[in-house]
Amino acid sequence: MNPDTSFDIFLVSTPGLEDVLLAEVVEKGFANPTLSPGGVTVQGGWPEVWRANLELRGASRVLARIGSFMAFHLAQLDKRARKFPWGDVLRADVPLRVQVTTKASKIYHAGAATQRIETALRESLGATISPEAALVLKVRIDDNVVTLSLDTSGESLHKRGHKEAIGKAPMRETLASLLLRQAGYTGTETVVDPMCGSGTFVIEAAEIAMGVNPGRSRSFAFENLASFDPELWEEIRAKPPQATDLRFYGSDRDAGAIRMSRTNAERAGVADVVHFENHAAGELTPPDGPPGLVIVNPPYGGRIGNKKLLYPLYGTLGQTLLTRFKGWRVGLVTSEPPLAKATGLPWKPQGPAIAHGGMKVWFYQTPPLR
Incomplete structure (x- = not known):
């Protein structure tokens, strides 16, 4: 060829x-x-x-x-x-x-x-x-x-090569980036994830703002093909990060998740622009600066635990966002439409089902909260 x-x-x-x-x-x-x-x-x-x-x-x-x-x-x-x-x-x-x-x-x-x-x-x-x-x-x-x-990829491309620590129900980086894009995120606004797990949404958002390539830390199957040109590949690969004044915030009530998030951000080279804190969703407050995007992949029935116990959690999250996050847009992933409804947030019409971890989920979005 x-x-x-x-x-x-x-x-x-x-x-x-x-x-x-x-x-x-x-x-x-x-x-x-x-x-x-x-x-x-x-x-x-x-x-x-x-x-x-x-x-x-x-x-x-x-x-x-x-x-x-x-x-x-x-x-x-x-x-x-x-x-x-x-x-x-x-x-x-x-x-x-x-x-x-x-x-x-x-x-x-x-x-x-x-x-x-x-x-x-x-x-x-x-x-x-x-x-x-x-x-x-x-x-x-x-x-x-x-x-x-x-x-030509080898390992699935969600394996960026710089995340060692993952939680018990991780969001794949490829899916996280598609949902950020669907929520209108282009790397020019603050992103907050109040149930951040191992930090995937926050780290992806920071990488997009810094303009770094997702595959920069890993190898690929195409490097072992007869058609591979190492010199040309090095030229294509060389791309320094851009500076950004934006900051990205994650929080979780699980202290272990916050430790994982910090380690992953360090390995991804975005630790300077992300902040992770250990607290429950009800204690969430907006960072200084203009409104941006809140994006969250909370626990849901098929994924973690007893869904009856999740209604109060979703309700608290919804109330916190409605009272404190005026002007912010919200994106939420769940397999249970009734849980999304329990937030009381003004969702836009439900979009198509998305395959995630062997189940169907939906991505709910709000206009800017009033």
């Missing part, structure tokens, strides 16, 4: 927030973005693959579509897989895992198809096939079209 060749790059999204990821992709200047279930497709070459992994806060994975061909039976699949120019992209010395899905095709046995492709890779490239390999070749056989994609 020529380094200048353009191909489809599929950016995997949190289900239910594809349109929010699309807005980020457009803002970052990727070519020909189109929305589809589960994510956004753009066009570009390898530098765009690297940039997507490095810069996009909302994408969970970046898949590079390296080729496709027709195959109506296993012998044809075998023959065409052997002819495919694997060496343009893959290195023989880097172990590889193959995942096949089939749909509405004459080749309907995914296991048999996997075997043929693995054998073709071994015999035509000398590849090492391993079920534990970090590098994954995803093969989709749909209506007899075989589409080959490489997972």
Whole structure:
């Protein structure tokens, strides 16, 4: 594959927030973005693959579509897989895992198809096939079209590489950034999280304000491909943080959560612009300065504990915000619409369901509180 060749790059999204990821992709200047279930497709070459992994806060994975061909039976699949120019992209010395899905095709046995492709890779490239390999070749056989994609991310992109400490029901960084964007946050206002857990919303907001890349602290699967150019990658990666006068605030009644938040902020390099305090939501007061955004992922039934005990907690949070946070917008994540209602906050109409940790949640938002 020529380094200048353009191909489809599929950016995997949190289900239910594809349109929010699309807005980020457009803002970052990727070519020909189109929305589809589960994510956004753009066009570009390898530098765009690297940039997507490095810069996009909302994408969970970046898949590079390296080729496709027709195959109506296993012998044809075998023959065409052997002819495919694997060496343009893959290195023989880097172990590889193959995942096949089939749909509405004459080749309907995914296991048999996997075997043929693995054998073709071994015999035509000398590849090492391993079920534990970090590098994954995803093969989709749909209506007899075989589409080959490489997972260029490796570990899911919510693993930014600087968070060691997490609470018992963590918010993924990718989801947090999409919800901040959905709430209208652009890095130019104060953000407060009154039940901050391990600090995800607060740290993401601070990073956005400082203009740092989410993938700056980690490595990616694409670094082990034949198409990788280390010098060009270092150029793309180099980006100093911007100074910001804004401050970001998190609080939690769990002292352990506050210790985690502080450690995570330190590792992320944002400790100078964030403040974490140990107190209950009812003790929350607004920081000095103009109103901004309160964003919160409180406990909810399926996630933590007995939901009957949560109604007073939501009620207290709502009262505190209504009385002390005039002019602020509020965003709240919950799996239980009655809990959102218990806050007494003036929610806008309920948006679509979002997949989070194996359950459906909703993101409730208010206009500026009056």
